[in-house]
Amino acid sequence: xxxxxxxxxxxxxxxxxxxxxxxxxxxxxxxxxxxxxxxxxxxxxxxxxxxxxxxxxxxxxxxxxxxxxxxxxxxxxxxxxxxxxxxxxxxxxxxxxxxxxxxxxxxxxxxxxxxxxxxxxxxxxxxxxxxxxxxxxxxxxxxxxxxxxxxxxxxxxxxxxxxxxxxxxxxxxxxxxxxxxxxxxxxxxxxxxxxxxxxxxxxxxxxxxxxxxxxxxxxxxxxxxxxxxxxxxxxxxxxxxxxxxxxxxxxxxxxxxxxxxxxxxxxxxxxxxxxxxxxxxxxxxxxxxxxxxxxxxxxxxxxxxxxxxxxxxxxxxxxxxxxxxxxxxxxxxxxxxxxxxxxxxxxxxxxxxxxxxxxxxxxxxxxxxxxxxxxxxxxxxxxxxxxxxxxxxxxxxxxxxxxxxxxxxxxx
Numbered sequence: 001x002x003x004x005x006x007x008x009x010x011x012x013x014x015x016x017x018x019x020x021x022x023x024x025x026x027x028x029x030x031x032x033x034x035x036x037x038x039x040x041x042x043x044x045x046x047x048x049x050x051x052x053x054x055x056x057x058x059x060x061x062x063x064x065x066x067x068x069x070x071x072x073x074x075x076x077x078x079x080x081x082x083x084x085x086x087x088x089x090x091x092x093x094x095x096x097x098x099x100x101x102x103x104x105x106x107x108x109x110x111x112x113x114x115x116x117x118x119x120x121x122x123x124x125x126x127x128x129x130x131x132x133x134x135x136x137x138x139x140x141x142x143x144x145x146x147x148x149x150x151x152x153x154x155x156x157x158x159x160x161x162x163x164x165x166x167x168x169x170x171x172x173x174x175x176x177x178x179x180x181x182x183x184x185x186x187x188x189x190x191x192x193x194x195x196x197x198x199x200x201x202x203x204x205x206x207x208x209x210x211x212x213x214x215x216x217x218x219x220x221x222x223x224x225x226x227x228x229x230x231x232x233x234x235x236x237x238x239x240x241x242x243x244x245x246x247x248x249x250x251x252x253x254x255x256x257x258x259x260x261x262x263x264x265x266x267x268x269x270x271x272x273x274x275x276x277x278x279x280x281x282x283x284x285x286x287x288x289x290x291x292x293x294x295x296x297x298x299x300x301x302x303x304x305x306x307x308x309x310x311x312x313x314x315x316x317x318x319x320x321x322x323x324x325x326x327x328x329x330x331x332x333x334x335x336x337x338x339x340x341x342x343x344x345x346x347x348x349x350x351x352x353x354x355x356x357x358x359x360x361x362x363x364x365x366x367x368x369x370x371x372x373x374x375x376x377x378x379x380x381x382x383x384x385x386x387x388x389x390x391x392x393x394x395x396x397x398x399x400x401x402x403x404x405x406x407x408x409x410x411x412x
Contacts, residue, residue, distance in 0.1 A: 014250035016388035037203030053110035055357035075295035092355035119385035
């Protein structure tokens with residue numbers, strides 16, 4: 001039965017959810033403060049990797065934090081003025097750093113993202129942008145054998161999930177990535193993975209196809225939510241009241257502000273990341289490469305190679321600190337000394353991160369006409385289409401192929 005559905009948020013999760021719901025014949029309206037694909041979905045690393053089924057909080061992470069913070073080229077920075085507000089989230093994050101919780105989170109993440117390439121293939125073919133979905137695999141490299149050994153649990157979790165991989169020595173790395181600097185001792189090639197060559201164009205093209213298929217996109221800012229004993233009744237926006245029959249919250253890092261209005265607060269944090277994209281036709285990479293020591297990805301985008309990474313905690317509304325982008329540029333020159341850096345463009349985005357590395361996906365625990373789909377952290381693009389498919393299954397009354405219990409909003 002067709003339903004009237006309102007989605008808040010036009011990042012990749014919101015747009016993919018809208019596409020799947022529209023495919024089922026529902027009357028779907030997306031409400032967004034920013035144009036589709038121009039927030040966090042604009043500048044991510046583009047990975048579609050089921051090998052991302054490893055939570056951020058692993059045993060031993062606490063011992064690494066002081067080194068990360070002390071290293072000017074390290075992957076983590078916390079603005080000290082923000083520390084009192086970040087502390088509760090960080091304590092939850094550290095509490096998840098057990099082997100038992102890592103196994104539990106890995107199982108849940110893999111069940112969510114294992115279909116990412118198939119789900120995006122379906123949407124991209126319909127929208128005429130299949131060229132953006134690249135199935136190349138990707139390479140992980142370490143400067144020292146010790147770094148690889150330190151990541152033993154992460155690789156075990158991937159193997160236990162059935163992720164295909166091939167271990168490489170220095171010569172093997174050079175065969176796959178000849179332009180990479182020669183000082184990497186250990187590598188792993190993951191062949192059954194993919195990436196998106198332009199995340200912004202993908203999101204905008206899917207949004208345009210959604211509109212061609214009869215969906216609506218309203219550029220409005222949600223100010224409040226009108227609720228009574230029957231559930232959500234309307235959104236109060238900067239352009240007036242918008243009646244709601246069924247609501248799906250896909251508002252990224254701002255989702256916590258909305259769930260709080262619905263009486264379901266969640267511990268979501270803006271884990272800010274940066275990128276630098278280079279228009280360098282001389283650097284032609286056959287696949288993405290991840291330097292695990294530095295926690296950065298370099299992806300061969302259609303605009304040129306992009307290096308993305310960093311985790312900065314400063315809140316949602318603080319101005320960017322583009323010194324973090326300079327750190328990425330330093331890593332890029334170390335990886336690819338020949339890169340032409342004159343015309344690099346910098347960007348900062350806000351990952352919506354949960355302390356247990358699991359998004360919130362599923363129905364509200366309090367309101368019969370509300371669904372949630374947010375909090376994917378480092379896996380927003382990877383989890384976007386699979387999450388949209390799952391929400392469409394729930395709305396239609398179909399049994400989801402993924403157990404959604406680990407992602408319930410009431411787990412906190």
